[in-house]
Amino acid sequence: MSNRHVYECPLRWGxxxxxxxxxxxxxxxxxxxxRVDFLFRTAVELGVDTLETGLLVxxxxxxxxxxxxxxxxxxxxxxxxxxxxGAQFTVDYEILDLEPTRTTYVEARTKLVPFDFTANRLRRITPEERAVLEGLVGA
Amino acid sequence: MSNRHVYECPLRWGxxxxxxxxxxxxxxxxxxxxRVDFLFRTAVELGVDTLETGLLVxxxxxxxxxxxxxxxxxxxxxxxxxxxxGAQFTVDYEILDLEPTRTTYVEARTKLVPFDFTANRLRRITPEERAVLEGLVGA
Amino acid sequence: MSNRHVYECPLRWGxxxxxxxxxxxxxxxxxxxxRVDFLFRTAVELGVDTLETGLLVxxxxxxxxxxxxxxxxxxxxxxxxxxxxGAQFTVDYEILDLEPTRTTYVEARTKLVPFDFTANRLRRITPEERAVLEGLVGA
Amino acid sequence: MSNRHVYECPLRWGxxxxxxxxxxxxxxxxxxxxRVDFLFRTAVELGVDTLETGLLVxxxxxxxxxxxxxxxxxxxxxxxxxxxxGAQFTVDYEILDLEPTRTTYVEARTKLVPFDFTANRLRRITPEERAVLEGLVGA
Known part of the structure; x- marks a missing residue:
């Protein structure tokens, strides 16, 4: 639990x-x-901005x-x-309420591949990216 | 300004x-x-729940x-x-940032009509609804 | 009616x-x-591709x-x-069924302004664009 | 291939x-x-309308x-x-273009469960539903 990133996701009526x-x-x-909240905000705070735009689902x-x-x-x-x-990582998620009792709505998993949009090809995960991602390895 | 309802609207990357x-x-x-934030939440807090589901744009x-x-x-x-x-009211909106300088992105206006979904017909605004709406009349 | 462009718009369950x-x-x-159907497809067929990407609502x-x-x-x-x-044009629309009886769901109007995204500024309508647009002037 | 249902899916610019x-x-x-095209239209044509509204993803x-x-x-x-x-079936999909060369964009799979919304509980697949579904079993 300690390595989980938490995002409070607003709903829309529509x-x-x-x-x-x-x-x-x-x-x-x-x-x-x-993912955007983690990759754009947290990762950029940690000094790694290459994850921000260079990923494909x-x-x-x-x-x-x-x-x-x-x-x-x-x-x-x-x-x-x-x-x-080497050239792929996996994000796991749980969508849930903690109150009044713990209720899980969705469990999900996404495989992401770093992509060099300038060269238009897949690329490997850099050491700096790996360091940020390893901080969130958990269950 | 004093009669404006404020809603902090989250954006989605998509x-x-x-x-x-x-x-x-x-x-x-x-x-x-x-509107939902005003009609569902504020109005219900004020004891008027008929606005919650009975409106058409x-x-x-x-x-x-x-x-x-x-x-x-x-x-x-x-x-x-x-x-x-009698059987219609109008909501005006401004979508804006206050900081670093006041920037308006959108000005908008919506006409809403109370609708009786059970009887499938338009209906008049009730005195209780009018009292809640009048609290937000402004410019 | 003769100057109306017709688009058969598919619905989605969602x-x-x-x-x-x-x-x-x-x-x-x-x-x-x-609009895209008109601007991207019809206009390009007529040899005017500047309307395709250079418009703001x-x-x-x-x-x-x-x-x-x-x-x-x-x-x-x-x-x-x-x-x-000179630097703006207006599109009017009707969303409707013709069968079994003519039923109008929506009437709408959009003001569009040509925009030069490279120079990041508004621009005037070109004579070639005007010729294409004039072909659809009507009521 | 002979047991595949084909749906021509329109895209939206947005x-x-x-x-x-x-x-x-x-x-x-x-x-x-x-799925809606298959379940709402084809299945109803075949005389089975219970699949139309009683399914959860x-x-x-x-x-x-x-x-x-x-x-x-x-x-x-x-x-x-x-x-x-007994109380679940699986739909497989391929999203593709046939021309100019066969290009697959997405391969996907959905598990669906019949649900009785009146009684608010899962239910078994009926023999009539099974007959329609079996007509599309394939690869």
Missing amino acids: DMDALGHVNNGKYVDYLQDA ARHEVQYRAPLHFRPEPVRIELWISEIR | DMDALGHVNNGKYVDYLQDA ARHEVQYRAPLHFRPEPVRIELWISEIR | DMDALGHVNNGKYVDYLQDA ARHEVQYRAPLHFRPEPVRIELWISEIR | DMDALGHVNNGKYVDYLQDA ARHEVQYRAPLHFRPEPVRIELWISEIR
Whole structure:
């Protein structure tokens, strides 16, 4: 738990679909904003800005555990790094409420690949990036 | 200014389009969330819950003043009631930053009509609703 | 009618909100796709590609006439140019079904300004652009 | 191939994000519309309307193979049933262009569970539903 990054994710009323639940596709947007919060903000604070724009999503796995309805309060997203390889790393997430009892809405996993948009090709993870990512390796 | 309701509107990275600006259609979602914040939360706190589900949007006017880019900080939306009639009222908005200098991104106006979804017809504004709305009449 | 451009706009199931109607903000996306269809496709066919990327939305007015529900069939959007000025032009739209009886869901208007993204400033409408736009002036 | 359902999925200009690609989350919306096309339209034509409203998404897996850019032409989605169990079935998809050369953008898989919204509980697949689903079992 100690290595999890926490993002308080605001909901929008329009995230609900005609069934009155947050639509399954919107959670993928929530995961994106949780990653942006980690990669754009935290990583830049740590002095590594190459993660900010140079990543592609290679794979998502999203497991739906319980339906979520709109409310003014944000929902909590905890994320952490579950694997770092030479040219790929994996982010795991849990979307949940802690109160009144712990309720998990979604468990998910994203594989990300560093990409050099100037050269238009995949690239390896740099040592500086690895150091930042290793700080969030956990479960 | 004293009669303005303030909503701190979070942005999402995905709100930006291929031009790198918040897409013009997303502002309409922002306005919706500002209304929800006022109508669902503030009005319910004041004891009027009929505004919460019984409204239809009749008209939007949106004037774009300056482009907005994603950033982790929310953007400020100020909204107030500019007109109350028998079966219709109007919300005016300004989307802006106060710092470092006051910058207005959007000025907008929405006409709303109370609707009885059970009877499937328009209805008049009730005296209780009018009292809540009058508290936000301003400029 | 003869000067109207017609765009058959596909709906998505997720365009409906928790009230079971197409959400008011989604119509603004529909209008964008109708403009893109005109500006990207028709105009390029006519040999004018500067309209394709060099426009900013300055203002929207959207009047909601009737609710729309998801169905597999597209909805019809008719659009035409209602005004051309030196550095601004206006698109009017009607979102409607012709069958079984003519039903109008939305009437809307967008003011667009040509913008030179390289120089980062407003620019005037060129004679070639004006010729294309004049072909759609109508009511 | 013979058991694949084909859906021609229209793109929207706004599906692109600030990197100029269709955003990874939009593909999940595309998959939803491909399912709706199968479940709402084809299944209803076959006389089974219980699949139309009584399903929950339990899991998505989405593998991104190549980036996609907006164009006026729809992208092709082929989908088929890869597994039918007592109270769950699985849809596999491929998002692709056939021309000028076969290009796969996304491969994906969704687990769906029949749900009785009136009783608010999971339910088993009926024999009639199974017959329709078996017609699309394939690879």
